[in-house]
Amino acid sequence: MTFNRKILLCVVALALGALFIRLGFWQLDRHGERSAGVRARAERAVAPRLEWLGPGDVPPDTAGLIGRRARLAGRWDREGEVILRSRTLDGRAGAEVLTPFLVGGDAGQVVMVLRGWLPAPDGLRPDLASGWSDPPGPAEDPANPRREALPPATVQGVFVSSRDGRGGQPLRAEIAGARHLAIAGLDLALIREQTALAPTPHVLRADDPPPGATLRPARALETDAGPHLSYAIQWFAFAVIGLGGTAILLRSSSDGTSPSERKRP
Incomplete structure (x- = not known):
């Protein structure tokens, strides 16, 4: 492998690694936001029930009311x-x-x-x-x-x-x-x-549909933080695999042997 190709390979690997790591941290942020939302809804669910009997009983802003x-x-x-x-x-x-x-x-x-x-x-x-x-x-x-x-x-x-x-x-x-x-x-x-x-x-x-109706309950609120944590782990794994694979490839090309040849006795 020529020197210019090695430089190009390093640049591409570093760029992709940085992208994958950034995506991993983004998924961690989403996981934190979803987890905080689930905890907040759980706290609201045990709060005293609101009685909305006429105008003005419930604030017009929905912040803090979900759940x-x-x-x-x-x-x-x-x-x-x-x-x-x-x-x-x-x-x-x-x-x-x-x-x-x-x-x-x-x-x-x-x-x-x-x-x-x-x-x-x-x-x-x-x-x-x-x-x-x-x-x-x-x-x-x-x-x-x-x-x-x-x-x-x-x-x-x-x-x-x-x-x-x-x-x-x-x-x-x-x-x-x-x-x-x-x-x-x-x-x-x-x-x-x-x-x-x-x-x-x-x-x-x-809550429950009226007796005698064919209605089934609508979908419930999400009660978990979603798949964002597993997505974050996947992105970090992609970064490690990409950077590690590039390092192995560069090392093998430096001494003129392939990874498969290194394993031969």
Whole structure:
């Protein structure tokens, strides 16, 4: 191996080694952030339950609320249900259902509640009526607005996070003669843009579905720090292998023997 090739090999190996080490430390940082988030959610989970009975009961800023348990009182707005499309459960295609909840009544704050999962062969059009324990009543008549006839209700659950930009391409799914927004993820900004709803920044993951409904519980909060630590170990291993292999190659080329020849007696 010529001197110039050795220099080039060293530069490439050092550059890749530095890149792999930097990626390893980045994964360690992500592991620390995720671990801190899991610990914070665990602490909030045992905090006293929030009672959200009217405007002003819960701060508008969601910082410090993710993982906190809460009970809301108000009314459901079934007509405004939003579909989280393409959600599988136990190998079955389906969708999760986000239902607006009017805290304090019809003129109250709108909170999106992740009520649960429903089967849907196309991942887009679940039977929304099967997600309720009570059958549709005469309030569905256009001459009798459904929202006014809905009885008071309460819902309990835990606050989960949403993120703008995760909603993907908005679609419209026609279910039982009504059109519902279908999005790819919890994206409140997209819901505000695509519907007449003005939800608060909060999303509540409801506890057990109502008796008699076919709803299954929605996905739970992450309870571990994820795979970032193992990713960090892999990147550091790549750096060691790359630098070590380069050193062996340079040493073997310096004395004119290959690594395989060195092992021969």
